[in-house]
Amino acid sequence: MASHIVGYPRMGPKRELKFALESFWDGKSTAEDLEKVATDLRASIWKQMADAGIKYIPSNTFSYYDQVLDTTAMLGAVPERYSWTGGEIGFDTYFSMARGNATVPAMEMTKWFDTNYHFIVPELGPNTKFSYSSHKAVNEYKEAKALGVDTVPVLIGPVSYLLLSKPAKGVEKGFPLLSLLSSILPVYKEVIAELKAAGASWIQFDEPTLVLDLDAHKLAAFSAAYTELESALSGLNVLVETYFADVPAESFKTLTSLSSVTAYGFDLVRGTQTVELIKSGFPAGKYLFAGVVDGRNIWADDLAASLSTLQALEAVVGKDKLVVSTSCSLMHTAVDLVNETKLDSEIKSWLAFAAQKVVEVDALAKALAGQKDEAYFAANAAAQASRRSSPRVTNEEVQKAAAALKGSDHRRATNVSARLDAQQRKLNLPVLPTTTIGSFPQTVELRRVRREYKAKKISEEEYVSAIKEEISKVVKLQEELDIDVLVHGEPERNDMVEYFGEQLSGFAFTANGWVQSYGSRCVKPPIIYGDVSRPNPMTVFWSKTAQSMTSRPMKGMLTGPVTILNWSFVRNDQPRFETCYQIALAIKKEVEDLEAAGIQVIQIDEAALREGLPLRKAEHAFYLDWAVHSFRITNCEIKDTTQIHTHMCYSNFNDIIHSIINMDADVITIENSRSDEKLLSVFREGVKYGAGIGPGVYDIHSPRIPSTEEIADRINKMLAVLDTNILWVNPDCGLKTRKYTEVKPALTNMVSAAKLIRTQL
Ligand code: GLN
Ligand code: ZN
Numbered sequence: 001m002a003s004h005i006v007g008y009p010r011m012g013p014k015r016e017l018k019f020a021l022e023s024f025w026d027g028k029s030t031a032e033d034l035e036k037v038a039t040d041l042r043a044s045i046w047k048q049m050a051d052a053g054i055k056y057i058p059s060n061t062f063s064y065y066d067q068v069l070d071t072t073a074m075l076g077a078v079p080e081r082y083s084w085t086g087g088e089i090g091f092d093t094y095f096s097m098a099r100g101n102a103t104v105p106a107m108e109m110t111k112w113f114d115t116n117y118h119f120i121v122p123e124l125g126p127n128t129k130f131s132y133s134s135h136k137a138v139n140e141y142k143e144a145k146a147l148g149v150d151t152v153p154v155l156i157g158p159v160s161y162l163l164l165s166k167p168a169k170g171v172e173k174g175f176p177l178l179s180l181l182s183s184i185l186p187v188y189k190e191v192i193a194e195l196k197a198a199g200a201s202w203i204q205f206d207e208p209t210l211v212l213d214l215d216a217h218k219l220a221a222f223s224a225a226y227t228e229l230e231s232a233l234s235g236l237n238v239l240v241e242t243y244f245a246d247v248p249a250e251s252f253k254t255l256t257s258l259s260s261v262t263a264y265g266f267d268l269v270r271g272t273q274t275v276e277l278i279k280s281g282f283p284a285g286k287y288l289f290a291g292v293v294d295g296r297n298i299w300a301d302d303l304a305a306s307l308s309t310l311q312a313l314e315a316v317v318g319k320d321k322l323v324v325s326t327s328c329s330l331m332h333t334a335v336d337l338v339n340e341t342k343l344d345s346e347i348k349s350w351l352a353f354a355a356q357k358v359v360e361v362d363a364l365a366k367a368l369a370g371q372k373d374e375a376y377f378a379a380n381a382a383a384q385a386s387r388r389s390s391p392r393v394t395n396e397e398v399q400k401a402a403a404a405l406k407g408s409d410h411r412r413a414t415n416v417s418a419r420l421d422a423q424q425r426k427l428n429l430p431v432l433p434t435t436t437i438g439s440f441p442q443t444v445e446l447r448r449v450r451r452e453y454k455a456k457k458i459s460e461e462e463y464v465s466a467i468k469e470e471i472s473k474v475v476k477l478q479e480e481l482d483i484d485v486l487v488h489g490e491p492e493r494n495d496m497v498e499y500f501g502e503q504l505s506g507f508a509f510t511a512n513g514w515v516q517s518y519g520s521r522c523v524k525p526p527i528i529y530g531d532v533s534r535p536n537p538m539t540v541f542w543s544k545t546a547q548s549m550t551s552r553p554m555k556g557m558l559t560g561p562v563t564i565l566n567w568s569f570v571r572n573d574q575p576r577f578e579t580c581y582q583i584a585l586a587i588k589k590e591v592e593d594l595e596a597a598g599i600q601v602i603q604i605d606e607a608a609l610r611e612g613l614p615l616r617k618a619e620h621a622f623y624l625d626w627a628v629h630s631f632r633i634t635n636c637e638i639k640d641t642t643q644i645h646t647h648m649c650y651s652n653f654n655d656i657i658h659s660i661i662n663m664d665a666d667v668i669t670i671e672n673s674r675s676d677e678k679l680l681s682v683f684r685e686g687v688k689y690g691a692g693i694g695p696g697v698y699d700i701h702s703p704r705i706p707s708t709e710e711i712a713d714r715i716n717k718m719l720a721v722l723d724t725n726i727l728w729v730n731p732d733c734g735l736k737t738r739k740y741t742e743v744k745p746a747l748t749n750m751v752s753a754a755k756l757i758r759t760q761l
């Protein structure tokens with residue numbers, strides 16, 4: 001009985017790759033230094049999987065930035081603006097595409113399906129020339145082989161690659177990206193030929209777009225692509241891997257009839273219909289890679305349950321054709337529980353990170369083969385039982401309060417335009433008010449202060465005074481810049497979710513449970529293991545302190561319930577909406593306490609609302625209903641004069657605009673500049689938006705400093721579709737990842753642009 005891992009985290013157990021990348025980008029280390037760290041990481045991952053007994057070990061799941069960008073490099077599909085002249089793509093071109101450089105902006109980045117991982121969106125058009133320009137897949141295969149590990153090289157499949165790309169600038173919007181299939185397949189053939197020559201006997205194509213609602217035309221592209229590749233693939237075992245949901249019945253039929261494909265990978269955790277689909281018909285003689293171990297979460301697998309699922313599948317596909325696998329790449333979970341020395345031991349027994357999941361996969365495969373490790377299975381069963389019955393999981397009062405919310409509506413009594421009038425009478429803001437999204441640069445010094453306080457190396461007094469000083473610097477800077485609505489800069493926060501989770505009950509924390517978000521950025525999602533409540537105010541002290549330093553309005557800054565939910569590892573023993581309602585009630589208390597403390601503007605970030613949207617349309621309405629309801633619960637009982645802002649890190653929400661309006665916030669700030677102002681098209685198409693809105697005027701993901709003219713130009717474009725009195729001027733997102741040397745000139749230009757336009761109104 002065989003075992004397989006779809007993909008593995010590449011950052012390293014202590015984020016080694018992050019630090020190596022950042023030091024390289026800062027010019028503090030060489031390309032060789034970076035390559036050395038990467039080589040060591042890959043070697044240790046392969047060795048770990050080989051030692052655990054995994055049969056099908058992936059390669060080319062490592063990446064210096066992003067696996068989709070790697071594919072763009074493989075295909076030589078470099079957008080013209082990077083002035084690449086051909087040859088093997090090196091770090092210069094690669095990282096310019098990823099991050100922009102002094103003269104050229106980065107490529108667009110967007111969420112990878114419904115995860116918090118972001119990929120770099122390929123920009124293609126009829127003139128894109130494709131040529132084999134990165135040998136990374138083959139190099140990694142050979143590298144593993146030299147270490148004695150025969151791996152399964154992983155490529156993003158050609159159809160998913162095209163479906164995830166967008167027409168390049170200047171190319172008409174409706175350009176049929178799939179028409180490029182015949183241009184990219186020759187490159188895939190070259191790669192396949194080289195892999196074969198290097199000795200590969202398996203190849204894995206990740207085609208996760210197969211879980212989406214696809215029309216017949218898109219589905220036909222899969223048949224066309226894999227038929228076209230058939231002769232190139234002959235002699236290889238070909239695995240098409242899907243994940244994040246089940247494959248719809250129609251697509252399942254198409255997929256399982258591809259003759260060049262010998263194995264199928266399915267997500268049996270999120271793909272709730274998959275087992276039934278397989279039972280209803282699976283092609284004889286093909287392999288089933290059964291993704292039973294959850295790659296998206298940190299819970300230990302219920303091994304007994306998985307084993308019985310696997311046994312049922314074995315009866316359908318045959319003993320020698322069943323391979324135990326993970327539901328998706330393990331890059332969406334934390335790396336290694338071994339490094340969690342401070343975690344409560346009961347909670348720890350309920351968990352499994354990537355390294356432990358590898359062991360679970362192998363143990364299941366062995367059990368199926370009749371070599372069950374009884375002690376291991378017994379320990380797992382005991383942990384499952386302790387999680388089910390532990391009193392720390394349940395809080396009756398919270399359960400009752402959350403249950404009472406269901407079925408009834410919660411919203412502010414007055415409508416938004418009346419509220420905005422009442423707020424303006426109090427706030428007296430100029431037209432096109434300027435603001436920022438919350439965080440200011442997090443300096444090395446600041447991180448040191450937080451770290452030392454956490455480690456109890458400095459006293460609470462020292463900590464508070466250091467943070468106060470930082471807030472006062474940020475306040476002064478904003479006053480100098482003449483920003484209208486200020487923020488305190490969030491210096492006390494490591495992370496916008498962790499900060500709240502740490503103060504809520506029902507949450508647990510890891511020391512090293514990092515998950516890649518984009519590039520070198522990682523997040524450390526809290527673990528929601530029990531009912532959620534808020535024992536004490538979480539932000540009131542800092543917001544009050546900051547407000548006392550200025551006469552301008554200071555925004556209270558909270559993370560919303562949906563975002564806390566979507567950016568946490570959520571318990572899997574009750575529906576997600578139940579957990580969300582519990583968090584909403586906790587945030588509601590905080591909102592009310594901020595208002596009582598005299599804070600007049602409160603921003604409740606729902607950065608991740610869009611990304612929680614289920615992948616399939618049929619499930620959207622239900623999710624949006626409880627998500628939007630949860631947001632409204634947080635502020636349904638405050639005064640008209642208190643202004644509620646929300647912020648979203650996503651612009652492609654044309655399809656959910658009515659839900660966003662239904663959130664009933666007074667002002668929304670949204671990412672905009674990196675997505676080609678897609679957002680504005682919603683309003684161009686006539687959607688009425690009465691609340692305040694601040695589409696980001698510049699990209700904070702890049703070090704590039706936007707000019708006043710460029711920002712003014714953006715504002716003018718917005719004014720063409722939005723009323724003057726509702727438009728706000730702000731960056732795309734928080735500034736914590738930027739440097740002051742970037743932030744000061746960028747915000748100076750932003751304020752100048754707003755002032756310039758005010759004089760032209
Ligand atoms: N208030 C947060 C910040 O500025 C928002 C971050 C986000 O939207 N991702 O950092
Ligand atoms: Zn944001």
